[in-house]
Amino acid sequence: MxxxxxxxxxxxxxxxxxxxxxxxxxxxxxxxxxxxxxxxxxxxxxxxxxxxxxxxxxxxxxxxLNIPRNTVNRxxxxxxxxxxxxxxxxxxxxxxxxxxxxxxxxxxxxxxxxxxxxxxxxxxxxxxxxxxxxxxxxxxxxxxxxxxxxxxxxxxxxxxxxxxxxxxxxxxxxxxxxxxxxxITIADAVFGSDPLINPDVLAKAFQLDNKIVINLQKLFGGNNN
The missing domain is CATH 2.60.120.10 (Jelly Rolls)
Structure with a gap:
């Protein structure tokens, strides 16, 4: 057994x-x-x-790889x-x-x-x-x-x-x-996606005004027009 x-x-x-x-x-x-x-x-x-x-x-x-890189960006x-x-x-x-x-x-x-x-x-x-x-x-x-x-x-x-x-x-x-x-850079992915995420979705997710979201999408390369 x-x-x-x-x-x-x-x-x-x-x-x-x-x-x-x-x-x-x-x-x-x-x-x-x-x-x-x-x-x-x-x-x-x-x-x-x-x-x-x-x-x-x-x-x-x-x-x-020993050469310094250019850091003049946003x-x-x-x-x-x-x-x-x-x-x-x-x-x-x-x-x-x-x-x-x-x-x-x-x-x-x-x-x-x-x-x-x-x-x-x-x-x-x-x-x-x-x-x-x-x-x-x-x-x-x-x-x-x-x-x-x-x-x-x-x-x-x-x-x-x-x-x-x-x-x-x-x-x-x-x-x-x-x-x-x-x-995945968070801001670029969220506000600069292609095509753009609906601003209403991001406004609710981040508790922001819709206009602020639209401005952020433009800042990160998006276009709502």
Missing amino acids: KSVRYQVAFVVLALASSIASAFDPSPLQDFCVAINDPKAAVLVNGKFCRNPKFTTANDFSFSG VGSNVTLLNVDQIPGLNTLGISLARIDYAPNGGLNPPHTHPRGTEILVVVEGTLFVGFVTSNPDNRFISKLLYPGDVFVFPIGLIHFQVNVVETPAVAFAGLSSQNPGT
């Missing part, structure tokens, strides 16, 4: 292990519509794979993302890198999310105030002031930002746990 119980327990553990390991892989695109036509099959992570015999060092390298920041599009060798490796330059006195990497990757940020120059917001219903705001050499982690999918709080430029580097982590 004891032997039977052991056998049953072994089968249950084996099934649990099988189920636990049979998870869906993290998507590397916004969506993939299922089709039955084999001629329209998707590529590996959206990319063809080069024959390994023909790969070179250039497939795995990038030069110029938010005062510039993100240089090195994903699979810039470094082909990253395909299937699940990692990417970014340099973020911040203008003095308020240069902002505005609230955004990476739907497919966790971010780990290290400050090289300047002083950054950073933070992220946890998911509903708590919506906790977790923040910290970072100095050169400090590191901070932004969990996958959560809204986060960084802002330079000193009178000199700031620079940070970030690693992301996807070859194509994606970026």
Whole structure:
């Protein structure tokens, strides 16, 4: 009888292990519509794979990340993302890198999310105030002031930002746990979508006057005419 119980327990553990390991892989695109036509099959992570015999060092390298970027824009920041599009060798490796330059006195990497990757940020120059917001219903705001050499982690999918709080430029580097982590900048997505979201919807969602929403949509590149 004891032997039977052991056998049953072994089968249950084996099934649990099988189920636990049979998870869906993290998507590397916004969506993939299922089709039955084999001629329209998707590529590996959206990319063809080069024959390994023909790969070179250039497939795995990038030069110029030491050069400061232009931060003269409406938010005062510039993100240089090195994903699979810039470094082909990253395909299937699940990692990417970014340099973020911040203008003095308020240069902002505005609230955004990476739907497919966790971010780990290290400050090289300047002083950054950073933070992220946890998911509903708590919506906790977790923040910290970072100095050169400090590191901070932004969990996958959560809204986060960084802002330079000193009178000199700031620079940070970030690693992301996807070859194509994606970026959704909240204000651009909400007020600059194409086509525009109905202003009545946004006015009710943000508890704003309809005219304010329309002005924000124009500011972010939309046109209600």
